[in-house]
Amino acid sequence: MQGYFANRSVAERCHILKMLEAQAKAEHYSYHTPGHKRKGYDITELGYSDNLACPRGVILSAQQDIAEILGADASYLLTDGSTAGVLSMLYALKSLGCRTVSAFTASHKSFFSGCLLTGLQPVLLETPMGANGLPRKICGEDVLEGVEGADALFLTSPDYYGNVADLKAIQAMCKKHGKYLVVDGAHGGHLHYNCALYAGAYADMWVDGVHKSLPALTQGAVVSAQKPCVEALCAAVDIFRTTSPSYPIMASVEYAVKYPQNAWLEGFVHGLKKEKPYLYAGEDYTKLCVFAADGFAMEQAAIAEGIYPEFATEQLVCFYLSPAQGKEEIDRLVAFLERANEQGLLLAEKDVHSNPAPVEICQTEGYETEKTPLLEAEGRIAARVCGLFPPCLPLIRKGERITAEKIQALEKGANVFGVENGKILVHKDL
Ligand SMILES: Cc1ncc(COP(=O)(O)O)c(C=O)c1O
Numbered sequence: 001m002q003g004y005f006a007n008r009s010v011a012e013r014c015h016i017l018k019m020l021e022a023q024a025k026a027e028h029y030s031y032h033t034p035g036h037k038r039k040g041y042d043i044t045e046l047g048y049s050d051n052l053a054c055p056r057g058v059i060l061s062a063q064q065d066i067a068e069i070l071g072a073d074a075s076y077l078l079t080d081g082s083t084a085g086v087l088s089m090l091y092a093l094k095s096l097g098c099r100t101v102s103a104f105t106a107s108h109k110s111f112f113s114g115c116l117l118t119g120l121q122p123v124l125l126e127t128p129m130g131a132n133g134l135p136r137k138i139c140g141e142d143v144l145e146g147v148e149g150a151d152a153l154f155l156t157s158p159d160y161y162g163n164v165a166d167l168k169a170i171q172a173m174c175k176k177h178g179k180y181l182v183v184d185g186a187h188g189g190h191l192h193y194n195c196a197l198y199a200g201a202y203a204d205m206w207v208d209g210v211h212k213s214l215p216a217l218t219q220g221a222v223v224s225a226q227k228p229c230v231e232a233l234c235a236a237v238d239i240f241r242t243t244s245p246s247y248p249i250m251a252s253v254e255y256a257v258k259y260p261q262n263a264w265l266e267g268f269v270h271g272l273k274k275e276k277p278y279l280y281a282g283e284d285y286t287k288l289c290v291f292a293a294d295g296f297a298m299e300q301a302a303i304a305e306g307i308y309p310e311f312a313t314e315q316l317v318c319f320y321l322s323p324a325q326g327k328e329e330i331d332r333l334v335a336f337l338e339r340a341n342e343q344g345l346l347l348a349e350k351d352v353h354s355n356p357a358p359v360e361i362c363q364t365e366g367y368e369t370e371k372t373p374l375l376e377a378e379g380r381i382a383a384r385v386c387g388l389f390p391p392c393l394p395l396i397r398k399g400e401r402i403t404a405e406k407i408q409a410l411e412k413g414a415n416v417f418g419v420e421n422g423k424i425l426v427h428k429d430l
Pocket residue numbers: 080081082083084086108110156184186187209219221391392
C-alpha cells in the first residue's frame with residue numbers, strides 16, 4: 001500500500017492517508033471489524049478515523065479540499081464507484097421535484113437502473129453517431145429536444161471514446177429553460193485540470209469516476225453539487241453509499257484528486273492524435289482509440305505483448321491512459337501501434353464506414369414478460385436493457401425489437417449484462 005502512494009509531495013497533503021500512516025505505527029489490538037484484524041490501512045470507523053456518514057475529522061477535511069479543487073459547493077467521497085454517484089444524483093433530482101429526465105441512449109447501465117429505482121421517467125434521445133460508427137461529440141442542438149421535453153438533462157461527458165460534450169452551450173440551454181444539468185463524468189475525473197472541459201464548471205451535479213482516469217483504487221469516486229442541489233444530494237448519498245466504506249479507497253481518492261496534471265502526456269497524446277490517421281481525435285487525451293481492420297484480433301495481438309487495452313469492438317481498440325502513466329509504458333504502446341500499422345492491421349479513420357440498421361422501439365406498457373433463449377429471441381421485444389461490458393452500454397434497449405445482428409453481438413461478447421443462462425427477458429404477446 002505504501003508504494004501505491006509514491007508521490008510523497010501529494011501524500012503529504014492528504015488528510016486520510018496521513019492519519020492512516022500515523023496510526024499504522026501506533027500500538028493497536030483489534031477487537032473490531034474487519035475480521036482480518038487490522039492488516040495495513042484497511043480499518044473501520046474508530047475513535048481516530050472519522051466517519052464517512054457524519055464526517056467531522058480527516059474525512060471532512062478531505063471532502064472540503066476535494067470540493068475546492070473540483071469547484072463544487074459540496075463533494076462526497078464514494079467507495080462504491082460512479083454507480084453510487086449516478087444513483088444518488090437521480091434520487092436527488094426526484095426529491096427536487098423532477099419527474100422526467102432526458103438522456104442519450106448510450107448512457108451507462110446505472111442511469112437505467114437509477115430510473116427504475118427512483119421512478120424518474122427517462123426521455124431518451126438517440127445518440128448521434130459519426131460516419132465512423134462512433135458516437136460523436138454532443139453539441140447544444142443535440143439536446144434541445146431533451147431540455148424542452150424533460151425536467152432535467154443527464155449527460156455522459158467525456159464518453160468512452162474521448163468526446164467531450166459542448167457543456168458551455170448545453171448549460172446555457174438548461175439555464176434558459178430552467179432545467180437541471182447532471183453529468184456522468186465516470187471517465188472525466190482528470191478533467192478538472194482543464195476547466196473548459198470539466199463537468200464541474202457547468203453542471204448542477206456531477207460524478208467523477210476518480211478510479212478510472214486518476215491513480216485511485218478501483219471503486220473510488222466523488223459526487224459533487226452546486227448549492228441548489230447540495231441538500232438533496234447529501235440526503236441521496238446517505239441512501240446509496242455503503243455503511244462500511246473502505247479507508248484505502250477513500251485515502252486513494254483524496255490522493256488521486258490532488259495528483260498533479262501530466263502536461264507532458266497531454267501534449268504528447270494530442271500531438272499523436274493529430275499525426276496518426278488511425279487514431280480517433282477525441283478531445284480527452286486519456287482515451288486513445290485505434291481503428292483496426294479487426295479490432296478483436298488487434299486486441300489479442302496487444303495482449304500477446306502484455307499490452308492490455310480497456311476494450312475492443314469490431315473495428316476499434318481503446319487504450320485508456322492516466323496522468324500516472326509512465327513514459328516507458330507510452331513508448332511501448334506507441335511502438336506496438338507503429339508496428340501494427342506497418343503490418344497493415346490498422347485503418348485510417350476516413351476508411352471506416354458504418355451504416356447501422358434502424359432501431360425499432362415499441363410501447364410495452366401492460367404487457368407481461370417471460371424469459372426466452374437468446375438464440376430464439378429474433379423479432380421479440382426486449383423487456384430490459386442488455387449489453388456488453390466494458391463499455392456497459394445498452395446494445396438492446398427496453399422495448400426494442402431484437403435483431404439477428406444484436407443476438408450475434410451478444411453471443412460474441414465475453415461479458416454481457418441482461419442475459420442470464422443464455423436467456424433474455426422479453427414481452428409476451430408482442
Ligand atoms: C459512463 C459510465 N458511467 C458510470 C459508470 C459506473 O462506474 P463504476 O463502475 O465506477 O460504478 C461507468 C462504468 O463503466 C461508466 O462507464
